[in-house]
Each structure stands twice: as structure tokens, then as C-alpha cells.
Amino acid sequence: MNLVLIAEQTLNGLQFGILLFLLAAGLTLVFGIMDLVNLAHGSFYMMGAFLFATFYTLTGSFFLGIALGIPATLAVGVVTEVLALRPLYARNHLDQVLATFGLILFFNQLVQVIWPLDGMSVPMPAYLDGAVRIGFGIEYPVYRIMIIGSGLAVAAGLYFLVQRTRLGMVIRAGASNRTMVGALGVDIKLLFTLVFGLGAVLAGFAGMLMTPILSATSGMGEQILILAFVVIVIGGIGSIRGAFIAAIITGLIDTLGRSFLDVLLLAVLPANAAEAAGPALSSMLIYILMVAVLFFRPQGLFPPKVR
Amino acid sequence: MRRTEFLRPIFLYRAFVLATCAFMPVLAPLVGEPYWTDIFLRIMIWAIAAVSLDLILGFGGMISFGHAMFIGLGGYTVGILAYYEIFNGFIQWPLAVLISGAVAAVIGAVCLRTRGIYFIMITLAFGQMIYFLGVSAEEYGSDDGLIIEARSEFAISVGDASWALDLGDPMVFYYLVFIILVVVLGIVQRIVNSRFGMVIRGVKSNQGRMAALGFDPFRYKLVCFIIAGMICGLAGALMANGEKYISPDMMHWTKSGELIFMVVLGGMATVFGPVTGALVFLFLSEILSNITQNWHLIFGPFLVLVVLFARRGIDGLFARNTKER
Numbered sequence: 001m002n003l004v005l006i007a008e009q010t011l012n013g014l015q016f017g018i019l020l021f022l023l024a025a026g027l028t029l030v031f032g033i034m035d036l037v038n039l040a041h042g043s044f045y046m047m048g049a050f051l052f053a054t055f056y057t058l059t060g061s062f063f064l065g066i067a068l069g070i071p072a073t074l075a076v077g078v079v080t081e082v083l084a085l086r087p088l089y090a091r092n093h094l095d096q097v098l099a100t101f102g103l104i105l106f107f108n109q110l111v112q113v114i115w116p117l118d119g120m121s122v123p124m125p126a127y128l129d130g131a132v133r134i135g136f137g138i139e140y141p142v143y144r145i146m147i148i149g150s151g152l153a154v155a156a157g158l159y160f161l162v163q164r165t166r167l168g169m170v171i172r173a174g175a176s177n178r179t180m181v182g183a184l185g186v187d188i189k190l191l192f193t194l195v196f197g198l199g200a201v202l203a204g205f206a207g208m209l210m211t212p213i214l215s216a217t218s219g220m221g222e223q224i225l226i227l228a229f230v231v232i233v234i235g236g237i238g239s240i241r242g243a244f245i246a247a248i249i250t251g252l253i254d255t256l257g258r259s260f261l262d263v264l265l266l267a268v269l270p271a272n273a274a275e276a277a278g279p280a281l282s283s284m285l286i287y288i289l290m291v292a293v294l295f296f297r298p299q300g301l302f303p304p305k306v307r
Numbered sequence: 308m309r310r311t312e313f314l315r316p317i318f319l320y321r322a323f324v325l326a327t328c329a330f331m332p333v334l335a336p337l338v339g340e341p342y343w344t345d346i347f348l349r350i351m352i353w354a355i356a357a358v359s360l361d362l363i364l365g366f367g368g369m370i371s372f373g374h375a376m377f378i379g380l381g382g383y384t385v386g387i388l389a390y391y392e393i394f395n396g397f398i399q400w401p402l403a404v405l406i407s408g409a410v411a412a413v414i415g416a417v418c419l420r421t422r423g424i425y426f427i428m429i430t431l432a433f434g435q436m437i438y439f440l441g442v443s444a445e446e447y448g449s450d451d452g453l454i455i456e457a458r459s460e461f462a463i464s465v466g467d468a469s470w471a472l473d474l475g476d477p478m479v480f481y482y483l484v485f486i487i488l489v490v491v492l493g494i495v496q497r498i499v500n501s502r503f504g505m506v507i508r509g510v511k512s513n514q515g516r517m518a519a520l521g522f523d524p525f526r527y528k529l530v531c532f533i534i535a536g537m538i539c540g541l542a543g544a545l546m547a548n549g550e551k552y553i554s555p556d557m558m559h560w561t562k563s564g565e566l567i568f569m570v571v572l573g574g575m576a577t578v579f580g581p582v583t584g585a586l587v588f589l590f591l592s593e594i595l596s597n598i599t600q601n602w603h604l605i606f607g608p609f610l611v612l613v614v615l616f617a618r619r620g621i622d623g624l625f626a627r628n629t630k631e632r
Contacts, residue, residue, distance in 0.1 A: 031424075037424060037427070084611055087615055088614075088615075091614070093370065093423065093424050093427060094364075094370050094567070094571070095614045095618075097370070097372065097427065097564075097567070098564075098567060098568055098571055098610060098613075098614045099610065099611045099614040099615070101561075101564045101567075101568070101610065102606070102607040102608065102609070102610025102611045102614070103607060103611065104607070105603040105606055105607035105610070106603060106604060106606075106607025106608055107607075108603065109601050109602075109603035109604045109607065110604060112601065113601050113604065222560075222561075226431065226435060226560065229428055229431070230428075230432065233425065233428045233429075237424065276445075276446075279443040279445075280439065280440050280443035280444070283439040283442070283443060284435075284436045284439050284440065287432040287433070287435050287436045287439075288436070290428075290429070290432050291417060291429060291432055291433070294420075294421055294425060294428075294429050295417060295420065298420065298421050298425060
């Protein structure tokens with residue numbers, strides 16, 4: 001274990017955390033404002049990835065792929081909201097969990113029908129390939145730096161939107177008291193659709209960023225969706241700031257745990273016990289974190305103030 | 308109970324379903340579809356698991372999104388013991404139930420401190436933990452799972468007299484599962500109508516009021532959670548025996564989702580509803596997957612429609628009022 005490796009893995013953790021934030025932001029907004037548990041949020045991550053891969057392959061341009069993929073994902077999100085989710089707002093969480101579970105099955109299969117091959121992979125654009133020296137003898141892939149940069153930019157933009165604009169004010173008001181916002185003359189239906197579309201686009205964008213690294217596959221949304229749920233529960237449901245901090249923490253703990261936990265365990269356990277426990281414990285680490293947070297702070301670390 | 312009670316649609320319907328289960332091994336070959344027996348075997352095992360979930364979800368109002376972990380725990384107990392060549396069912400099955408109950412006690416003690424959406428999420432998190440435990444158990448096959456060489460052995464010998472139950476015989480195993488299903492239904496029926504069950508249902512509708520009456524909701528819910536875990540662990544042991552195979556897939560979080568769906572489809576807070584749910588769910592997936600490989604394309608929206616329009620579940624359609632549940 002050397003410092004360069006630790007620094008690299010920390011950057012990887014940061015990148016993963018930012019990716020998680022892109023998913024968690026939409027999830028926490030949708031939950032905070034509409035009180036909707038949307039299991040199908042990961043499906044937008046997947047749809048974004050596939051749509052981007054398709055447009056990228058058609059046009060041959062990475063940025064055109066993203067530019068076309070975003071409105072396409074938005075359309076998928078809005079159609080889903082209008083057709084399937086609107087009747088669910090008034091229902092209890094159990095109904096929402098079940099119905100959106102059905103949507104997951106639908107989307108996973110839909111992807112297999114439309115893109116019948118075993119997933120879609122796209123090449124890394126040449127100008128984003130390769131690595132750069134970022135000091136202290138660390139070389140880091142350009143593409144991952146790009147993910148961190150664009151993720152931070154989106155986070156900043158989201159912060160500006162929510163904290164500094166009129167729309168953001170309405171969104172925050174909606175999170176505190178939905179009925180009152182409606183009574184004040186805000187078209188709450190339109191607001192819901194807008195916020196939902198925004199969440200879908202953020203999730204889709206995260207999927208697009210990951211496609212050159214992981215390739216788009218059916219069912220890719222679920223694993224990361226559960227992690228995004230962990231993030232919003234740790235951060236406090238409805239809080240974007242909480243989601244950001246929790247996403248970074250989760251990303252770091254997960255990544256660092258997977259790379260260094262077995263080394264740490266070796267220091268305290270005999271070799272064969274450490275080897276057996278290492279992989280199990282490192283994949284359970286963030287769930288243990290979530291359970292601990294919920295145990296001591298049942299509302300999460302940064303619960304939004306609700307009146 | 309008046310004599311005509313037994314002629315009400317709900318009783319006739321339930322008797323019909325159980326009779327179908329009982330006679331399927333005879334009926335299926337007659338109709339020329341012998342594999343129906345296998346489907347019904349799976350239906351009955353899943354029904355046991357779904358009934359146990361209904362105990363906490365339907366009657367207790369605890370929406371657990373990690374219930375499949377107990378299937379995994381029960382299954383892995385049988386599988387791992389068989390791996391070390393311990394095939395004795397008198398060891399395997401009680402241990403499967405006990406381990407599930409012990410884990411349920413620990414997990415329940417933590418989870419039941421939270422409520423609402425947090426309870427859904429924390430049970431999901433625990434389910435994931437157990438799932439990854441299975442995935443990372445290299446000794447027991449990780450993702451690929453384990454093949455179980457032989458079904459559990461039940462043999463007693465006292466002096467010269469010996470008695471054995473040969474689960475290797477499909478008929479014997481089928482009817483053992485059938486009997487267990489009926490017994491589980493009977494036990495759950497007794498539980499929900501007992502004083503304990505009344506407290507659980509009371510806590511579901513108003514926890515504060517039950518606390519004010521002097522009941523400790525946490526303890527009642529925890530005991531209920533443990534009972535459900537134990538029954539589901541037994542279902543897991545049966546599943547491992549039925550498939551002669553275990554893998555982390557049996558406790559994947561989608562399985563927990565499917566269990567919830569069976570309960571809701573059949574009718575929450577009805578003892579028999581989950582059986583209907585398991586029946587319809589597994590039959591539908593069998594039929595749809597025979598029609599098209601892409602059956603989730605139909606099944607997904609069907610799920611949404613059930614949630615939107617059939618809230619009382621199928622069993623609820625037969626019952627004229629809530630008393631009949």
C-alpha cells in the first residue's frame with residue numbers, strides 16, 4: 001500500500017461519489033417534493049446510457065451523443081411520469097414501491113427488445129483517452145477527471161437552480177409544504193413533471209458518463225439505484241446538500257473499502273480469516289454505514305427542515 | 308358458525324385451490340401436462356414464504372423489502388450442511404428455522420426502530436448485506452451457488468424398527484410440502500386471531516393507542532418479525548430441497564419485490580391471499596414466458612395496473628366484508 005495508490009483510489013471514490021450524487025439528487029428531489037418512492041429511477045440511468053450509446057454510434061460524436069441523449073431521456077422521464085406515476089402520488093409507499101418495481105421489469109425488458117445484443121459499448125473518444133500527470137507522481141485518466149469535473153459543474157448548477165432562482169424557491173417550498181404551494185397558485189402538476197424530468201435527466205446523464213467505461217447493459221440501473229437509495233437515506237431524504245455529502249462519503253467508503261479493507265483486516269486477523277472476510281465485508285460496508293446512521297439518526301444526517 | 312358458512316364463495320374458493328394442490332400430481336399426468344406438478348410444488352413453497360411475509364406486511368404493517376433474505380438463510384443452511392455431507396433433515400431443517408429466527412431477531416431489533424420509508428430501506432439494506440455475504444462466499448460457489456447432492460434424510464431407527472421418509476421420491480416430497488403449507492396456514496390463522504395477533508393488527512392501525520393501552524409495540528412487532536423470518540427460513544429449506552441447488556439469486560432483492568407482489572396480488576392481511584398471489588404470479592410468469600421471451604414487457608405494466616386498480620387483491624374479491632378475511 002503506497003500513497004500514490006491511496007491517492008488514486010481516493011480520486012476513484014470521489015468520481016464514484018459524484019456519479020452517485022447525480023442519481024441521488026433526482027431521487028431525493030422526487031421523494032422530498034412528491035413523496036414518491038421511485039424504484040424505477042435507475043431505469044433512467046439505463047435509458048440514458050442506451051440512448052446516448054445509440055446517438056453516439058449514429059453520429060460518431062461523443063458530445064452530439066450527449067446533446068441528443070439528454071432530451072431523449074427527458075422525454076422518457078416525462079412520458080413515464082404522466083402515464084404511470086401521476087396516479088401514484090396519492091398512494092402509500094407500498095403501492096409506489098410495487099408499481100415502480102413493475103416499471104423496472106418493463107424497462108429492463110424493453111431495452112433487451114430494442115437493443116437485442118448483449119448491451120452496447122461505445123469507444124472512448126480519442127481526445128478523452130489517456131492519462132495526465134496531476135502532480136506527486138500520480139497519473140490519472142482524463143476521462144475520469146472529466147466525470148469529476150462535469151459532475152461538480154452539475155452539482156454547482158443544481159445548487160444555483162435550487163438556492164438562487166425563482167423555480168428553485170418553488171421547488172424548496174414544495175419540499176416543505178406541498179399543499180400550501182398549490183394553494184399559492186403554483187401549478188403543482190407541472191412542477192412535479194418538471195422536477196421528475198430533471199431527476200430523470202440527471203440519472204440519464206450519469207448513465208451516459210459511465211457508458212464508455214462500463215458499456216450499457218439491461219439491468220445496469222438496479223445496483224446503482226440501491227446505492228443511490230442508501231445515499232439519500234444517509235443524507236436525509238429531501239435534502240440535496242445531504243445527498244451531495246452522503247454521496248461523496250458513500251463513494252469514498254465503498255471504493256476505499258474494496259481496495260484497502262483486506263489489507264487492514266490482515267493487520268488484525270489471521271491471513272485466511274482476513275482473506276475470507278475481506279470481500280464480504282467490503283461489499284457490505286456501505287449498508288453497515290446506512291444501518292448505523294439510521295440507528296443513531298433515523299432522519300439521516302441532514303434532514304430538511306419541514307414545517 | 309352456521310352450516311351455510313361453508314358454502315360461501317370464499318370458502319369454496321379456498322377449498323378448491325387446496326384441493327387442486329392436493330390432486331395435482333394425479334391430475335397433471337391425466338391432462339398430459341406432467342410438469343404442472345413441478346410448477347405447483349414451486350407455487351406451494353413460494354406460498355409459504357409469501358404467507359410469512361403477509362404476517363408482518365399485511366397484518367403488522369411492516370413493509371419489509373428484504374424478506375427473501377430468509378429464503379436465502381434457510382436455503383444456505385441446508386446447502387452448506389449438505390456440502391459437509393450432513394444430510395440429516397432433523398438437523399438441517401430445525402437449524403434452518405433457528406438461524407433464520409436468530410438473524411430475524413437481530414435485524415428486527417435494529418430495523419423496527421425506524422418507520423415508514425426508512426423501514427423499507429433498512430430492510431432492503433440488510434437484504435443486500437446477506438445477499439453479498441452469499442456472493443462473496445467463495446467456498447460455497449459465490450455467484451454460481453452450490454449443487455446439493457441429495458435431499459434431506461429423515462430416518463429414525465428404534466431398536467429393530469426403523470422408519471424413513473424418502474424425499475428423493477418426488478411424490479413424498481410434494482405431499483410433505485403440501486402438508487407443511489396447510490400447517491403453516493393453520494398456524495398463521497391461529498396467530499392472527501389470537502390475542503397476540505390482535506395486538507399486532509392494533510399496532511398496525513394505531514401504534515400510539517396500543518402503547519397507551521399498555522402494550523409494548525416494539526416487542527410485539529419483533530416477535531412477529533421473528534416468527535415470519537422462521538417460517539420463511541423453512542420455505543428456504545424447502546426450496547433448496549426442491550431445486551437441489553442454492554445460489555445468491557434466491558435472495559436477490561427482486562425476489563423480495565416478487566414476494567411483496569404476491570402478497571398484494573392475493574390480498575394483504577388475508578391468511579389465504581398470499582397463496583392465491585403465489586399461484587397467479589407463478590402461473591402467469593409460466594404462461595407468459597411460454598408465449599414470449601420478453602414476458603416482462605407485459606408483466607411489468609400488469610403489475611402497475613394491479614396496484615392502481617385491484618387494491619384488495621384477488622382473495623379480497625371473494626370476501627364480501629373484511630370479517631371474512
